[in-house]
Amino acid sequence: MKSFENKKIFIESNEYTYRVEHLTLEGTCSTDHGPRNVKIKNLLVDKYPVTNQQYSFFLKKTGYQPRDSQRFLEHKPNKKIFNLPVVFVSQNDAIAYAKWVGGRLPTDEEWQYIAAGPKYLDWPWGNKFNPLLCNHDGNKLESVNAFRKGESWCGCVDMSGNCWEWTAGIHHDGNHQFALLRGGSYFYAHDHWHVGGGARKNSYHWKLQILNEGMNRAATLGFRCVYDAE
Amino acid sequence: MMQNKFIDKKNFIDFSLGSLNLSLDLDKNIFLKKLNFIKNINNEIFSIRVENKLIPRNKYKIEKVFKKTDVHFTVISIDFSQNFENDFFKGRISFVQKKKNIIDFIFQLSARWHKNIPKKVLLKFPFLINLHKNKNFLKPGDIFDGKKRINKGVWNLHEYPPSIISDNLGNQCLGFEFYDQFPWQANYNLGISEAISNENFEKLETEVQLTRELTDIILMKIYTSSQGREKIFGLWKENTREKYDLRKYHDSKNRWIKKNYLQFFMFAYGEEAFDYKKMKFKIIQIIKEGKKFGGYDSILFWHQYPRLGLDESNQWQLYKYLPKYYKTIKKIVDICHSHKIKFFIPFKPWDIRSNESLDSHAKSLERFIKATSIDGFFLDTMSSLPDSFLKIQKKFPSFEFCSEGTPREQRQIESLTSSWDQIGDIRRNFKVEINSNFFRFLFPEHPLNLVSRWSVGSDKDSLIKRAAFNGMGMVIWQDIFGCWLPFSIEQKKNIKSLKSILKKYHKYFYGDNSIPLINTLSKKIICNEFSNSHGKQKIYSIYNFGSNKIKGRILKLPLEVKEFKQIYGKSANVKIEKKTNNIYLLANIQVGDVILINIKFDI
Numbered sequence: 001m002k003s004f005e006n007k008k009i010f011i012e013s014n015e016y017t018y019r020v021e022h023l024t025l026e027g028t029c030s031t032d033h034g035p036r037n038v039k040i041k042n043l044l045v046d047k048y049p050v051t052n053q054q055y056s057f058f059l060k061k062t063g064y065q066p067r068d069s070q071r072f073l074e075h076k077p078n079k080k081i082f083n084l085p086v087v088f089v090s091q092n093d094a095i096a097y098a099k100w101v102g103g104r105l106p107t108d109e110e111w112q113y114i115a116a117g118p119k120y121l122d123w124p125w126g127n128k129f130n131p132l133l134c135n136h137d138g139n140k141l142e143s144v145n146a147f148r149k150g151e152s153w154c155g156c157v158d159m160s161g162n163c164w165e166w167t168a169g170i171h172h173d174g175n176h177q178f179a180l181l182r183g184g185s186y187f188y189a190h191d192h193w194h195v196g197g198g199a200r201k202n203s204y205h206w207k208l209q210i211l212n213e214g215m216n217r218a219a220t221l222g223f224r225c226v227y228d229a230e
Numbered sequence: 231m232m233q234n235k236f237i238d239k240k241n242f243i244d245f246s247l248g249s250l251n252l253s254l255d256l257d258k259n260i261f262l263k264k265l266n267f268i269k270n271i272n273n274e275i276f277s278i279r280v281e282n283k284l285i286p287r288n289k290y291k292i293e294k295v296f297k298k299t300d301v302h303f304t305v306i307s308i309d310f311s312q313n314f315e316n317d318f319f320k321g322r323i324s325f326v327q328k329k330k331n332i333i334d335f336i337f338q339l340s341a342r343w344h345k346n347i348p349k350k351v352l353l354k355f356p357f358l359i360n361l362h363k364n365k366n367f368l369k370p371g372d373i374f375d376g377k378k379r380i381n382k383g384v385w386n387l388h389e390y391p392p393s394i395i396s397d398n399l400g401n402q403c404l405g406f407e408f409y410d411q412f413p414w415q416a417n418y419n420l421g422i423s424e425a426i427s428n429e430n431f432e433k434l435e436t437e438v439q440l441t442r443e444l445t446d447i448i449l450m451k452i453y454t455s456s457q458g459r460e461k462i463f464g465l466w467k468e469n470t471r472e473k474y475d476l477r478k479y480h481d482s483k484n485r486w487i488k489k490n491y492l493q494f495f496m497f498a499y500g501e502e503a504f505d506y507k508k509m510k511f512k513i514i515q516i517i518k519e520g521k522k523f524g525g526y527d528s529i530l531f532w533h534q535y536p537r538l539g540l541d542e543s544n545q546w547q548l549y550k551y552l553p554k555y556y557k558t559i560k561k562i563v564d565i566c567h568s569h570k571i572k573f574f575i576p577f578k579p580w581d582i583r584s585n586e587s588l589d590s591h592a593k594s595l596e597r598f599i600k601a602t603s604i605d606g607f608f609l610d611t612m613s614s615l616p617d618s619f620l621k622i623q624k625k626f627p628s629f630e631f632c633s634e635g636t637p638r639e640q641r642q643i644e645s646l647t648s649s650w651d652q653i654g655d656i657r658r659n660f661k662v663e664i665n666s667n668f669f670r671f672l673f674p675e676h677p678l679n680l681v682s683r684w685s686v687g688s689d690k691d692s693l694i695k696r697a698a699f700n701g702m703g704m705v706i707w708q709d710i711f712g713c714w715l716p717f718s719i720e721q722k723k724n725i726k727s728l729k730s731i732l733k734k735y736h737k738y739f740y741g742d743n744s745i746p747l748i749n750t751l752s753k754k755i756i757c758n759e760f761s762n763s764h765g766k767q768k769i770y771s772i773y774n775f776g777s778n779k780i781k782g783r784i785l786k787l788p789l790e791v792k793e794f795k796q797i798y799g800k801s802a803n804v805k806i807e808k809k810t811n812n813i814y815l816l817a818n819i820q821v822g823d824v825i826l827i828n829i830k831f832d833i
Contacts, residue, residue: 024536027711068509071551164540175714176500187541191580193611194539209499209537209712212509214551219541 004083004145006054008044008227009155014118015039018109020203023196029207030173031108031180038109044227045106045114048085048144048157049165050097052077055086058097066093070214083143085163085222090213091179094166094223103225105168108180108205110226115160115183116202117153123202124152124159134161136199138186141220156224159183161199163222170210177210185220243295247304247327249454258287260308260323262357266404266454267397273360275323276337276447278314279352279435285314293320303328316344322444331455331465337448341440352435353447358422359431361395361406368459369393369426371668375776376753382775383747385668387638389470390423392451394459400749405453405462418446460745460759467672475644479675483627486572487606487648488740490632491703491732492725493574493679494526498533500709509553513562517569522722523706524729528572530608531559536711538581545581546594560602572605574632577619579612588618595619599626609633615646636669636678643673650705654682662692664773664824666746666758667700674740681705686715694724695824698798699771701739701760703732731797735828737762738769751783755819769797770827774819783807785815790832799825 019034056077058064066072074088075081089097091105098104106114115124125133133150135142135158144158151157159165164181171178184200195206197220210216241257255261259274278285293309307324324336343349361367368374370391371383385391392405408422417438425434438447451469455461496503496516505512520526533552534545543551552558563573575598577591595607599622606629607619613635623629632648651667654660662685670678680697681704682689697704704725708716717725732739741762748759754776761768774780787806791813796804802817802825819825 024712026536027713029712068553070553173714175502175709176712177506178499178712185541187539189539190583191539193535193578193580195536197539207712208540210506211499211504211533212551212553214553215533215537215548217551219543221540 006046006048006051006144009047010229011040011043011045011114011154013040013042014113016113016118016120018112020108020112020205023200023204023206025193027207028173029178029205030176031171038113040110040113042229043106043110043114044103044229045110045154045156046103046224046226047155049163049222049224050086050094051082051144052084052086053082055089055097056082058100062096062100064093064096064100066090066096066213068213070212071217072213074217075219081141083145084141085144085158087141087163087219087222088217089166089222090216091166091170092213093217098223098225101225101227103227105166105223106226107169108167108182111165111167111182112202114154114156114226115152119153121153121202123150123199124156125150129199131199134158134199135186136161136184137188137197138162141186160202162186163220164206164218166221166223167205178207179210180205181208181221182206187220241292243308245297245306245325247306247325247333249331249456250325250327250333250452252325254308256292256308259290260310262360265361267402268361268364268395268404271357271360273356275355275357276321277354277356278319278339279354280314280317281349283315285312285319289314317349318342319440320444329469331453332469333452333454335448335450335452336446338444339438339440339447340442340444342442343440348440351438351440353438354435355422355431355448358425358434362393362426362431364395366396366398367393368395371666371747373747373756374753381665382756383666383668385672386636387643387669387672388640389672390426391668391672392453392462392466393426394462396459400458401456403453403455403459403462405451405455405459405466407451407453407466409449409451418449422448458749460748463671463745470672474640476673476675478644479647481627486628487630487632488675488677489733489736490527490572490648490677490679491729492520492523492526493528493530493632493703493705494520495705495707495709496529496531497707497709497711498531499537499712500714502709502714511558511562513565517565517571520571520706522719522726523717524726526571526706527703528574528606529562529566530574530576530705531562532576534576534578534581535610538578544583544586545578546591546598549598556598556601559604563602563604567603572630573602574606574608575604576608576610577612578610580610588616592616592618592622595622596625599629606630606632609646611635613637613646613649614639614642620645632679637676643676647675648677649679651678651680651700651702652682653680654684660685660689662689662696664692664696664699664775666756667702668746670700670702671744671746671758674742674744677703677740679703679705681707683707683710684715690717690721691724694721694728695773695822697725698728698826699756699758699773699824701732701744701758701769701771701826703729727798731826735760735769735797738767738828748785750785751814752780754778755780755784757785765831766833767828767830770815770829771798771824772817772819772827773824774821777821779821780817780819782816783814784817784819787813787815787829788831789813791829792832793830795828797826797828799823 018038022029188198253264289312297306321339326334392407396403408419453465744760805816807814
């Protein structure tokens with residue numbers, strides 16, 4: 001598989017009106033879903049989600065080992081799948097990588113701005129859903145650059161579908177801990193009681209209720225990094 | 231066979247079947263004139279509309295009247311016919327008695343269609359309208375509150391308790407049951423139960439498909455009693471239960487489920503259940519906290535929903551991702567068992583994948599039981615027990631199943647020996663009502679755990695009162711998939727008190743002779759009576775649903791009282807009064823209170 005550069009894209013600081021819907025059927029998602037004004041600082045953002053190749057390189061260089069390795073990289077990354085997004089990583093695993101590359105995970109607000117932009121697009125590529133521009137209801141993960149035509153306003157690719165992406169932070173509501181996931185994935189479970197899968201709109205997040213790391217890792221869950229910029 | 235000899239000159243027919251006396255007028259159509267103490271009903275039994283044309287009354291012809299009595303049964307039937315345009319109709323009205331105090335009323339119809347092309351036929355039953363309009367008519371679960379009929383009873387199964395008409399004293403009663411076990415299987419009783427529920431007999435028009443052979447259109451059971459409404463309920467209960475095979479409930483190995491009064495819903499993703507610092511489940515703390523409720527009898531572990539579907543992992547694989555795989559569950563189960571608490575895991579039928587079968591899930595369950603020693607399987611979103619799971623009980627005889635929905639149909643009631651009584655509708659302004667659950671009284675051997683997951687505040691108070699009123703256990707569910715809705719200290723105390731009396735008086739609460747909504751001496755209270763077949767001791771649950779305190783005589787008691795004691799609820803200053811030959815229960819019951827009183831009779 002031919003490798004490629006996961007270059008960084010500059011996002012100029014801006015203010016925008018954040019408004020998000022959450023996908024959970026029952027229960028609550030105790031965050032401020034807006035509409036509210038948010039300020040995005042100058043950022044650099046990965047064009048693609050972090051790939052297996054990038055993550056493998058990180059492991060090789062750092063010898064990173066999670067404290068709890070249950071399901072960590074369960075898919076066993078190898079050269080054949082180097083261009084696929086890295087999955088089976090917890091938020092801690094993602095943060096460890098991001099720190100090493102000098103970045104961090106995007107906040108929920110930043111992620112939405114990177115995907116929707118100042119025009120508040122519903123989907124990374126526009127306002128109409130197009131399953132040909134993303135890995136929606138596919139059978140497996142695809143290379144992060146397989147849907148380049150589905151890039152967002154700033155040039156980020158694979159923001160909707162293929163794999164869910166971690167955002168920064170663990171939210172506490174006094175009784176629960178949860179993280180917010182973005183973008184949806186290729187996997188589209190058959191029943192309405194399942195997590196609403198498939199490619200998801202820019203304005204949707206899903207509340208992943210945190211448990212042990214084995215439960216926090218999934219075959220459809222990866223990440224991309226952002227970097228604070230001057 | 232005898233024809234028409236029962237009809238007098240005025241075309242009247244009077245006859246008796248056991249305790250049922252009735253009078254029909256056959257002059258034009260078939261009019262029901264009298265039924266026991268119900269006089270002047272004077273209404274047609276049926277009217278027929280064919281393709282929107284009403285068949286005139288004078289078209290009917292009485293063909294034959296047949297009566298036969300032998301030692302086993304009595305039958306009287308009236309055959310009639312009518313020509314209408316180019317079609318020919320035949321019908322039969324029959325009354326059959328095989329059991330004491332129970333008479334079947336059967337209305338049948340057939341059609342010989344012109345050129346064999348069937349037409350749309352709609353039927354009305356005017357006599358039901360008049361019965362329904364009777365001032366003493368009570369549809370199932372209804373009571374009189376002094377001014378009007380109000381509903382205080384619910385049931386949610388394919389058995390329909392009878393509507394009841396009583397005389398003014400409440401002694402002579404007739405019950406009318408419209409058997410409707412499976413509404414799609416035949417013409418009979420279509421829409422009638424719905425019409426009763428919605429008080430809508432005037433609008434009821436049943437569409438039936440008629441062929442050359444007589445088809446059953448109405449199958450109404452008439453129950454007769456000279457001992458009040460309670461007797462009607464007893465007759466219905468006995469008659470309904472007769473066809474059920476309830477052996478499974480009485481298998482001694484499965485008896486633990488009957489004492490599953492409090493089930494704790496252990497939602498994994500929250501600080502109630504999980505210690506995020508130690509990264510392990512807080513089972514010891516959960517058990518300790520449970521003592522404030524009176525102690526949990528079982529725990530339902532819940533971690534699949536709302537996580538399932540994030541990736542392709544199925545419901546069994548998700549257990550592998552818990553810390554230390556099955557060992558986590560095994561350890562929790564062992565701790566629970568050491569505290570005499572049973573342990574359930576849930577089954578999600580909606581997660582069955584295209585390459586899975588119920589048999590494969592049964593095998594997974596079997597492996598899980600062997601690995602963890604769990605005691606039960608909770609059937610999420612279900613109200614039935616698949617055969618594949620039934621086989622599990624042959625290998626693990628004490629293994630139990632509990633469904634989210636109360637089973638509705640015979641086969642399910644026979645095989646699924648425990649369920650939730652779940653109420654509430656998140657989409658509406660749902661108010662927890664304190665009323666009588668008829669299923670609880672029809673099948674007292676089937677334990678129900680009351681739950682209304684989204685109810686808070688005063689609705690949680692009402693929920694506890696409703697459980698007390700029906701003598702049933704509860705589900706303690708405070709973390710609703712990530713929404714924290716705890717019980718208050720006071721509510722915990724009330725549940726603890728309820729559990730202790732459910733346990734202490736188990737044989738009465740789950741006795742086979744309990745009756746819902748018995749007659750009371752106050753229009754603003756309702757009362758359930760719990761007892762077993764010995765009848766020496768009874769528990770009365772009483773609810774003041776009015777807007778004023780109730781003071782004075784509450785119930786007329788059947789026998790001399792040996793001992794009495796209020797066992798639940800705010801003190802109501804309960805007394806017994808004996809006046810001439812009558813014995814009364816007196817109490818002061820505050821607005822909205824539910825009290826329980828235990829009485830030992832002097833037998």
